Amino acid sequence: MSTSSTPTTTLDPDSARQGYDRDRLVRVAVLGVGMMGQDHARRLATLTAGAELVAVSDVDVARTDAVAQEFGVRAIHDPRAAVTDPEVDALVIATPGFTHEDLVLLALDAGKPVLCEKPLTTSPETSRRIVEREAELGRQLVQVGFMRRFDAGYQQLRALIASGDHGAPLFLHCAHRNATTPPNFNSEQLMLDSVVHEVDVTRYLTGEEVVAIRVIAPRSTAQAPEGLRDPQFVIMETESGILVDVEIFVNTTFGYEVRTELVAERGQARIGLPEGMVTQSAQGWGGSIPKDFKERFGAAYDTEFQRWIDAVRNGTNVDGPGVWDGYAAAAVCAAGVRSLRTGERVEVDLGPRP
């Protein structure tokens, strides 16, 4: 088995901004400026070439004003008005998942490109409505924030599978661990907000749909808050019979880890192992563990945003996962929520693709 380190692609803000005509900058508004939205606002304001952060909007008026002031952009207090604002060309939606359907449909009606954070929506029915509305429009406008597709390690693993050098994939073993969860995070969100990444990664890596899912909840950690079974063990089956297991554990207390191991007919590969500097000192030897997704996937978000803005500028609007990917993930996650309740294996039927 060969191992290779994961290259990172960090954009240099100064060199990345060179060569763009200011008149052609894409004027972007960020809706929802909590944890993720503020990070994306900073990315757009300082790093993404060809983009201009022009406005922020949040139902929390004080937060809107504070973030607008920090970046020297407009504060728009009504998020729906931000979508239709004539001075806004494109939108980043970083509000909670249950608000996405309304805002994305409004953006589609306004004909504006959107980068919508995952999950596209919180149910297959609502995601399907977006798929159908975009199909009626006849052009892609919505990209979904499945940023792992822009992570160098996942890209390498996908290329390895596609090359066939290791033979057909048999298993993907995934571990997805967070240090802690936000307040009120519950078992349903564990599936819709966290496992949704592994659903998308499975589809991205294998090129196959997920046809069944089963969720098993072992004993919970003492750190699990009320309403959250943590950890959980998820087993997915793809069309050709590849088995994908996911250990999802979001209160490890100490760090952020996302790993995937491929077992194929004639070889294996692992990504997401601890990497970077290993230190030796009187305290012992060791490296560091990322504290959160912003650190672990920082380069992936940077690349995701750059490619999205490039796509908007060249008129294709989307360069990454689209609404069908968001819908498929929502359908598998809804089946996962049912499986956790019943303990049964639940089949997934996506129905026809418009």
Ligand SMILES: NC(=O)c1ccc[n+]([C@@H]2O[C@H](COP(=O)([O-])OP(=O)(O)OC[C@H]3O[C@@H](n4cnc5c(N)ncnc54)[C@H](O)[C@@H]3O)[C@@H](O)[C@H]2O)c1
């Ligand atoms: N890709 C990733 O790795 C990643 C990581 C974290 C969060 N996310 C996603 O980003 C989104 C936001 O998550 P977060 O952790 O930043 O949440 P958050 O709670 O920190 O921030 C959400 C913000 O949206 C605001 N808001 C709520 N309803 C709104 C509405 N209708 N219009 C405008 N603003 C509204 C809230 O006031 C808050 O400021 C979610 O979809 C989440 O799943 C993705």
Ligand SMILES: O[C@H]1[C@H](O)[C@@H](O)[C@H](O)[C@@H](O)[C@H]1O
């Ligand atoms: O919303 C977050 C985010 O998407 C992270 O990437 C994931 O690790 C967390 O589990 C999830 O809650």
